[in-house]
Amino acid sequence: MTNIIFMGTPDFSVPILEKLHEQFNVDLVVSQPDRPVGRKRKLTPPAVAKKAADLGIDLYQPEKISHPESVEKIKSYNPDIIITAAYGQLLSEDVLNIPELGCVNVHASLLPKHRGGAPIHRSILEGDKETGVTLMYMAKELDAGDIIASVKTDILESDTVGTLHDRLSELGTKILIKELPAILNKENSRTPQNDADATFSPNIEKDDEYVEFNRSAREIFNHIRGLNPFPGSYTTINGQRLKLYLSKILKSKSKETPGTILKDTKGGFIVSTNDYDVEILEVQPSGRKRMPAFQFIENNQSLIGQVFGVDNDS
Structure with missing residues (x-):
């Protein structure tokens, strides 16, 4: 045996x-x-x-x-x-x-x-x-x-x-x-x-979780889904973390600063990148459970026009 x-x-x-x-x-x-x-x-x-x-x-x-x-x-x-x-x-x-x-x-x-x-x-x-x-x-x-x-x-x-x-x-x-x-x-x-x-794939570190919007929509899309559900990617807005779980690449291109929240949609909200816009579909605000992004932005309309990763209170 x-x-x-x-x-x-x-x-x-x-x-x-x-x-x-x-x-x-x-x-x-x-x-x-x-x-x-x-x-x-x-x-x-x-x-x-x-x-x-x-x-x-x-x-x-x-x-x-x-x-x-x-x-x-x-x-x-x-x-x-x-x-x-x-x-x-x-x-x-x-x-x-x-x-x-x-x-x-x-x-x-x-x-x-x-x-x-x-x-x-x-x-x-x-x-x-x-x-x-x-x-x-x-x-x-x-x-x-x-x-x-x-x-x-x-x-x-x-x-x-x-x-x-x-x-x-x-x-x-x-x-x-x-x-x-x-x-x-x-x-x-x-x-x-x-x-x-050979290529190498080291363990995911805390710094790897942060989403930089000054990249292509494809890179951002892959970043978000590549850390969903564990450990989760995130950005910041008004000094608060916002975890990102689902997104979609759009055909539109904005001239706004990458990371700008452009408008809300039926599914969530649109954010600019350095090429195509992305639609964020599922998020998790700090201290709360995961939720559809449209629900988050519906309750935070003042965030439209603000930029992720920037201290918007200053």
Whole structure:
């Protein structure tokens, strides 16, 4: 019987763990430690840790997977293979060398493009037309190991990071379950990556969330949907944050300063950019819930003519 360790942390990894355990039986789940969540900073287990508990699988949540104590814990399960999906920590060589069949990762991009921690966000932010999932052997360098298999999907105009996240999680589950028997039997193919084609997609930082309207409508459109629903993009008006969740590119072009709120519409309100105007369709004012943009502007008519990102009270 094959001994399998699964390492993962967020929602993306949950369907993969479920199907893997159902089809092959997982002996140990390794996930990130519980973290404070929300305004009350309540200590909360990550999604994969919750699922492991539901499934009755042994769970281990080390602060550092590379720590000697962690390495010994992994060794104690005598794994034949380690499978990871959005775990969130780099595996040291000490861990990579433990399983006879190696460490296999489900990565949410078409490697070598979008190596790193935020491939789904960055694929939309950068305006890619397609993305996918790559099943790969893990190596010391980040996301640089040999490719076992990959599957593609188009990035639709209607996609947000949320919809694409769910689709890639499903594709990742399918490709792992399809390829794993060959991997376990040492019959799978493996293709080295071309490092010259590699691009990197670092984690989303706070500065990445701010929307600059002095850019093209297409860039703004991709920015807003590329952070919807998590972590969300935002702008400021009269010193207050306004999160932006949905927008649409229009055919009109305004000569007003980029970021000017031009007028309200049935769906929301129109804002100028450095080329085509955009219509903002869904927002979240500071301290309130998400709402249709027409509802927000209906209650804030005085904002029409003002400019996002400028202190309009001065």
